[in-house]
Amino acid sequence: MCAARAPLRRRASTPLPCAHQNRSLATNPIMEVCASSQLVAETDGSRPSDSQDVEGTCDGFFRVVLLGDPGVGKSSLVGIFRREQDRETAEQQQELYQCTLTVDGEDTSLLLMDICEIQKRTDGCDSALRMGHAYIIVYSITDRSSFESASELRIQLRRTRQYENIPIILVGNKTDLVRSREVSVEEGRACAVVFDCKFIETSAVLQHNVQELFEGMVRQIRLRRDGADPGESCRIRSHRKESLSKRARRFLDRLVTRNSKTVLRVHSRSCHDLSVL
Numbered sequence: 319m320c321a322a323r324a325p326l327r328r329r330a331s332t333p334l335p336c337a338h339q340n341r342s343l344a345t346n347p348i349m350e351v352c353a354s355s356q357l358v359a360e361t362d363g364s365r366p367s368d369s370q371d372v373e374g375t376c377d378g379f380f381r382v383v384l385l386g387d388p389g390v391g392k393s394s395l396v397g398i399f400r401r402e403q404d405r406e407t408a409e410q411q412q413e414l415y416q417c418t419l420t421v422d423g424e425d426t427s428l429l430l431m432d433i434c435e436i437q438k439r440t441d442g443c444d445s446a447l448r449m450g451h452a453y454i455i456v457y458s459i460t461d462r463s464s465f466e467s468a469s470e471l472r473i474q475l476r477r478t479r480q481y482e483n484i485p486i487i488l489v490g491n492k493t494d495l496v497r498s499r500e501v502s503v504e505e506g507r508a509c510a511v512v513f514d515c516k517f518i519e520t521s522a523v524l525q526h527n528v529q530e531l532f533e534g535m536v537r538q539i540r541l542r543r544d545g546a547d548p549g550e551s552c553r554i555r556s557h558r559k560e561s562l563s564k565r566a567r568r569f570l571d572r573l574v575t576r577n578s579k580t581v582l583r584v585h586s587r588s589c590h591d592l593s594v595l
């Protein structure tokens with residue numbers, strides 16, 4: 319069904335497809351990509367056109383930005399697309415990777431961007447939140463504070479891209495560390511429902527559900543690209559806009575004050591099914 323093809327693999331040291339020549343680690347990779355991006359939202363918050371939700375790609379690449387606390391496994395998830403020899407000669411900061419996935423018989427090229435840590439030092443993730451066609455927000459199931467950070471990131475993203483229906487997948491990584499689990503599957507799912515995004519748990523170390531994650535992301539991108547009824551999509555968006563902030567804030571408050579034995583009762587809807595909107 320889905321196969322990662324090696325030839326389009328990207329290393330941070332190789333040129334980006336759209337005129338990002340002369341890149342060095344001393345420069346800011348996000349700003350370089352942003353500079354040529356047709357997708358970057360105006361800094362005054364003006365509304366980008368609907369067609370920019372998942373179109374306007376850079377040379378046919380969909381920019382998928384990975385966000386999340388340090389150490390949750392972003393590089394490890396992206397690293398699964400690296401070939402073995404690349405890992406051996408890995409530079410310290412390889413944050414951009416191209417890969418082409420064949421999903422349901424169609425190729426889709428992704429530019430995976432694990433760059434938030436670098437960006438945090440300069441503008442607190444702001445440009446990373448503006449430039450992605452799609453987002454993967456990662457937390458570690460063994461680290462509750464990373465789960466809370468993921469929720470905060472979702473709110474920030476919502477604020478920054480409020481008029482856009484961008485694909486977002488919340489990822490609970492490190493499921494192999496069963497005994498150290500601090501965040502239950504139900505909490506992850508509940509968070510995704512409240513925050514109106516998709517959800518999956520992975521183990522980068524065991525490569526469990528990693529392919530499903532990236533396949534799912536490709537499907538989410540295509541579902542928006544092929545969007546059925548733009549009118550309906552607009553209505554859904556405006557409804558979401560009205561209610562999400564309040565729901566999200568309430569959920570975060572409950573997270574912070576929750577008793578560890580309390581079960582968050584939120585119906586799962588279809589947040590675990592990455593092949594539907």
Ligand SMILES: Nc1nc2c(ncn2[C@@H]2O[C@H](COP(=O)(O)OP(=O)(O)OP(=O)(O)O)[C@@H](O)[C@H]2O)c(=O)[nH]1
Pocket residue numbers: 386387388389390391392393394395432435491492493494495520521522523524
């Ligand atoms: N057991 C286990 N360890 C993992 C998993 N994913 C990542 N790790 C480990 O967690 C540590 C941090 O992983 P990274 O991939 O560097 O995390 P990161 O989110 O990219 O961290 P920053 O680069 O600091 O933002 C490494 O020691 C990884 O080997 C996983 O699924 N299971």
